[in-house]
Amino acid sequence: MIRWLLLLLGGALLGGIVHLATIIILPRTATQDAYSRLAAKAPVDTMTPIAAPTPESALLPFMDPAFASAVCRYDLSQGSLKLSVPVGLAYTSISFYTHHDVAYYAINDRAAGRRVIELNLMTAEQHSKMPEDEEITAADRLIVESPTLTGLIAIRVLAPEPGLMPMAQGIIAASRCVRDDQPRASD
Amino acid sequence: MRLLFGTLFALVVAATVGLGATYLALSRGAAFGPLKIGSWTAWPKTGTADADPYARASIARTGRLPTALGDGVAFTARADDHGRAFDGRCEVRLTGVTPAARFWTLTLYNRGGELVANSLNRYGFTSQEIVRRADGSFQITISPRANPGNWLPTGGVEKYILVLRLYDTAVGVSTKAGREVPMPSVTTGRCP
Numbered sequence: 001m002i003r004w005l006l007l008l009l010g011g012a013l014l015g016g017i018v019h020l021a022t023i024i025i026l027p028r029t030a031t032q033d034a035y036s037r038l039a040a041k042a043p044v045d046t047m048t049p050i051a052a053p054t055p056e057s058a059l060l061p062f063m064d065p066a067f068a069s070a071v072c073r074y075d076l077s078q079g080s081l082k083l084s085v086p087v088g089l090a091y092t093s094i095s096f097y098t099h100h101d102v103a104y105y106a107i108n109d110r111a112a113g114r115r116v117i118e119l120n121l122m123t124a125e126q127h128s129k130m131p132e133d134e135e136i137t138a139a140d141r142l143i144v145e146s147p148t149l150t151g152l153i154a155i156r157v158l159a160p161e162p163g164l165m166p167m168a169q170g171i172i173a174a175s176r177c178v179r180d181d182q183p184r185a186s187d
Numbered sequence: 188m189r190l191l192f193g194t195l196f197a198l199v200v201a202a203t204v205g206l207g208a209t210y211l212a213l214s215r216g217a218a219f220g221p222l223k224i225g226s227w228t229a230w231p232k233t234g235t236a237d238a239d240p241y242a243r244a245s246i247a248r249t250g251r252l253p254t255a256l257g258d259g260v261a262f263t264a265r266a267d268d269h270g271r272a273f274d275g276r277c278e279v280r281l282t283g284v285t286p287a288a289r290f291w292t293l294t295l296y297n298r299g300g301e302l303v304a305n306s307l308n309r310y311g312f313t314s315q316e317i318v319r320r321a322d323g324s325f326q327i328t329i330s331p332r333a334n335p336g337n338w339l340p341t342g343g344v345e346k347y348i349l350v351l352r353l354y355d356t357a358v359g360v361s362t363k364a365g366r367e368v369p370m371p372s373v374t375t376g377r378c379p
Contacts, residue, residue, distance in 0.1 A: 007193050011200025018205025023212065023244045030247035037250055053302055055310075055342075061300025062251040064352060065310045066292045091290050091354055095255035101246050104236040106257030108355050110289070147236065154252055158290055158354070160315035 027100045034060050034101045035073075035152060042073045045081060047155070047177045049169070064156070068168035072153040072177035076146060080122035082180040083153060087115055088171045091158040096121070098148045105144055112142070120180060121146055121153070153177065209244075216249075216263075218242035222362055224370040226270075227262040227351065231360045234258070251300060259288070259354040267373040273349070275303075275341035277378040278330040281349075283371035284323060288356035290314050293327065295339055296348045303347060305340035312337060327371075349373075 030036070037060060042048035049070045053063040063069070074081050085094060092109040094117060109117065119142035122130075127145055155175050157168040211217075218241040222229045233242040234256040246253055254261045266272045273279060285291050294311035297303055302310040312327065317337055319325045328334040331343045341347060351370070358368055 003193065004196070007197045008200055011197035012204050014197065014201035015204025015208070018201055019208040019212075020240075022205065022209045023240050026209075026213075026244040027247040030250075032250050033247040034250050034252045053310075055302045055304035058301055060251055061249055062296060062350065064292055064294060065302060066294075066313045093255075093258040093354070095252070095258050097252060097255075098236075100243060101252055102236060102238050102243060103234045103253055103255035103258075106234075106255030108258060110355060111257070152252070156258070158292075158313070160290065160313050 034097070035099055038071055038073060038152060042071050044073055044075045045177060045179045047072050047172075047175050049172050052165075066160075067156040067158055068165060068172045069154060069156045070172045070175060072155070073150070074121060074146075074153060074177070075150050076121070076123050076126070077149050078179060080120055080126050080180045081177060083117075083119050083121060083175075083177050085117045085155055085175040086171055087112070087117060088157065088167060090160055090164065090168060092117070092171065093156050094119075095154045095156070096144060096146065097152040097154065098146075099150045101152070104147055107142070118142065119144055123149065212241055213245055213248050216245050218245060220360070222260075222358075222364065224262070224364045224368055226264045226266055226268050226373045227370045228264070229260050229262040229358075231256055231260050231358070231362070234260070235360070249300060254352060256359055259352050259356060260358050262351045262353070262370065264349045264351070264373060267375045269375070271375050273329075273347050274375075274378065275344040275347055276331055278328060278334075278376040280374050280376055281327040281329065281371040282324070282374070284325070284369050285314070285351065285371065286353060286356060286358050286368040288314075288353035288358070290354045291356075292352050292354075293339070294350045294352070295329065295341065296350060297344055298346055298348060300348075303342040303344045305342040307340055309340060312339065325371075 047070050053065050087109040095106040097103050121144045124145050157171045159165040159168040218230045219239045220232045234253050291314045317325045327337040329339045331341050
């Protein structure tokens with residue numbers, strides 16, 4: 001009897017380890033996470049508008065139907081990224097996600113406080129390689145450091161009423177996300 | 188022989204306990220540091236780089252992009268204030284006010300996170316579409332049949348989830364449930 005109880009206890013302890021291991025490994029093995037779903041639709045370093053969710057089709061679960069949205073799937077291994085999003089009358093937000101869909105940074109139109117939100121996305125290494133005087137001109141440009149080489153940027157514009165959806169989609173259409181490989185001296 | 192059976196028994200227990208706990212944790216959407224106000228629950232930390240392993244696993248499993256904390260906070264409700272799970276055939280009333288935020292949206296999803304088809308093609312409300320009382324409070328009726336005022340159709344679906352997202356708000360990781368964060372009360376009314 002004692003022997004079986006001990007085996008049960010041992011099994012339960014081992015079960016705890018199995019539980020923790022599966023929880024930690026799961027994000028690495030997921031094939032249906034947001035990044036994988038978007039990877040099929042969104043080319044690298046390009047702004048891709050995402051169709052508003054409908055009951056019949058939605059690219060991702062739990063999308064907010066009041067928003068017009070776009071994603072930019074980035075790969076920083078070839079260089080940094082430039083992002084520009086015009087600010088309209090309604091709420092606009094830019095959220096940054098790692099390859100495993102963890103949000104590491106977000107900014108909205110009011111926090112940016114200007115007509116066009118312009119920012120540069122780079123790795124910590126690329127940031128440290130920037131020349132000193134660049135830092136000064138960079139003061140009026142926002143620099144975001146990505147913890148991973150690849151990831152997602154989601155741009156969302158609120159349509160406070162359904163009639164304002166074309167306006168929100170217009171802002172999305174005017175947003176740009178391009179690899180920043182022009183020579184730096186030109187700006 | 189006894190050793191073999193013993194080992195097998197322990198391994199079966201380990202697999203059941205381990206995988207069962209993982210399944211339960213993911214289907215409940217468990218993570219550390221929930222912010223519970225009435226029937227509403229949010230995990231503000233899930234929208235940050237400090238998201239715990241449970242939050243990360245849940246994000247990967249559902250396939251959603253979490254609302255980043257700098258963007259807003261998403262509150263989810265699956266049941267009313269008395270713990271009764273939402274039933275799309277019943278009339279559910281949301282009454283009260285929301286915490287201060289520049290905008291908020293309320294959306295109805297099925298358990299899988301998809302919108303629910305209905306004749307109006309209305310899947311939720313934004314804070315600007317709501318008709319309010321003189322004191323700024325509002326009431327939203329969520330029911331299968333048309334109602335005067337702010338009516339959100341359920342499409343007759345059996346179970347659903349309500350998500351109230353606050354955008355550009357001070358509610359966050361350090362928020363404690365209390366008077367500063369009033370969430371609308373949720374009550375189930377008439378049921379067929």
